[in-house]
Amino acid sequence: MRTTMVVRCFLLSIVCSAAYVMGASMYSTVADAVDAAHRAMWSRMIKDDGIMLDYTDRDGSAVIPSPEECGQSKPNAMGWWTPIENGGFFNGLYLPAVIERYRRTKNETDKAHAKKLASGLMLLASVSDVPGYIARGISTDGKTHYPAGSDDQTHPWFLGLYHYVKSDIPDAAEKAAIIKKMTAVADALKQNRWMSPCDGAFKGQNRGAFSGKGFRDASRLLFILRALYEVTGDDAWLTAYKAAAVEKPWKSDLDRLSICAEGCMRDKEIDIKTQQWIFAGSQASLVELVRLDNDESRCAAYREGIRKTAQFSAGVINMYRDFDNGSEPPFRLLDWRTVLNVNWKPQASMSEATTIALNQLRQVNLIDRTNQIVPRRDRESAQLRDPLAAAYIVAVSGDADIIAQNRQQIEAAIMHYDYPKIYGSLFFFAECAYYALPEK
Structure with a gap:
């Protein structure tokens, strides 16, 4: 009897455990x-313009920065912590999933969604006269934007549009227009030494680059070069890709292929466990490079990096269990003008803008932490x-x-x-x- 009870308890624990998982x-x-x-x-x-917001209230409402606020870099020049911070980043990563959804469903609504996301990405590359600039998001007038560009916005922009062009969704005219824009942006970045340019009051400055010695740098640059060859057929991009693969970035002990083979752990200056989102595009890029490249030595390096990165990330997935759907601390950024602009001041450089932005979030979080609440x-x-x-x-x-x-x-x-x-x-x-x- 006792043994039977133990077995029942054991089986019950397995069921409960499975339910919890x-x-x-x-x-x-x-x-x-x-x-x-x-x-x-x-x-x-x-949004109606096809660009994903960073956040909204549960009814879909959001406080979109005005053209004046964007022009004055309020709350900061990157638009950090506002709803229009990451349009290029998020649209670009999300678009391949919507394309795959359409491939499976053949539903016209899914097709329309993919086209809308692609049009949003094209808009982000069409609101500035600075070559190579990709906006983060668009204000209420349909054109004004924050001045700071970013490598984190630009690489997913390429990734999303590349997958869109390779799909059966765009017609010939749309495909040609996108390839023309991708080529223009890539040419401008190359002329700018693969740095992401800024706009507005920050013209002449840059924020982020693809030429560094990190895993994210190497994987993203190689993808952009190879993707441009794939969509244009221009051998110059293939030549540049092959040269970049065996080149050692400045102050690097390894060439880019060897850097890619190290996986995400190469970027030790980043808390990789809590920054998985910024490595997603690099992983997707290496996967696509394996599909495109017929050189086994290069593919072997990419596969090694893919494997190492996947193994690391597998240990992060179970953090989902900590999220309590019933917990309701306030999402204070919904009122970002009140909580962020109190710490605003004019900015003359990207360094100043970053310092101000980080301090703004620190002060917002302090409101909750003072009351022993983990911010939403x-x-x-x-x-x-x-x-x-x-x-x-x-x-x-x-x-x-x-x-x-x-x-x-x-x-x-x-x-x-x-x-x-x-x-x-x-x-x-x-x-x-x-x-x-x-x-x-």
Whole structure:
């Protein structure tokens, strides 16, 4: 009797454990969860101009910076912590997932969504007279934007449009226009020594570059060069790609192929565990390079980097369990004008702008931390953004063994969140992860 009771308790513990791992009992299947995320995304986060917002209230409302605020760099020159901070970044990473969704469904609404995201990316590259500049987002007048560009906005811009051009969605005219724009941006970046230029009062300055010695630098630059050859057929891009692969960046002990082979752990100056979202594009780039390149020595380096990065990210996915859907601390950035502009002052350089922006968020978080509350934005970042980004990094890797070992927790992570209640748009990584997984 005692043995039977022990066995029953053991079996019950397994059932409870499995239920906990799967979580998110509001969904019957992972496909249901993805559809919920998709509905939340398109009912709230995508503006009429086709550009994804960083966050909205639960009814879809958001305080969009005015043209005057963008021109004055309020709250800061990057637009950090506003709803229009990451249009190029988020649109570019999300677009391939929507393209894959359309490939599976052949639903005209999904096709229209992909076209809308692509048009948003094209708009971001068309509102400035600075060659190579990609805006972060657009103000209420349909053209004004914050002055700071960014490598984090520019690389996903290429990634998303590359996948769009390679799909069967755009017609010949749209495809030609996009390729022309991609070429113009790449040419300008090359002329600017692969640095991302700024606009407005910061013309002549740059924010971020692709020429550094980090994993993200190497993987992104090589992808851009190879992608340009793929869409243009211009041998000059292929020659540049091959040369860049064996070149050692300034102050680097390794060439770019060897850097890529080290995976995300190369970038030790970054807290990789809590910054998974900024490595997603690099992983996707290496995966695409393997598909495009017929040189086995280069592909071997890329596969090694993909494997190492996926293995690291697999250990981050389970952080989704810490997110409490019932917890309701305020998302204070909804009122960003009140909480950020109090610490505003004019900025003359990217360094000044960054210092001000970081201090602004620090002061906002202090409001909650003083009352021993973990800020809602921090919760969504640590317990949603990075676990879902990690899930995508593993799913997109194409490594059958790593995916098989982690598919259950990837799907559990996707099913965990009550998407209509999430303020930040980074739950788009749920769709990215799902549509990167091999179909069952």
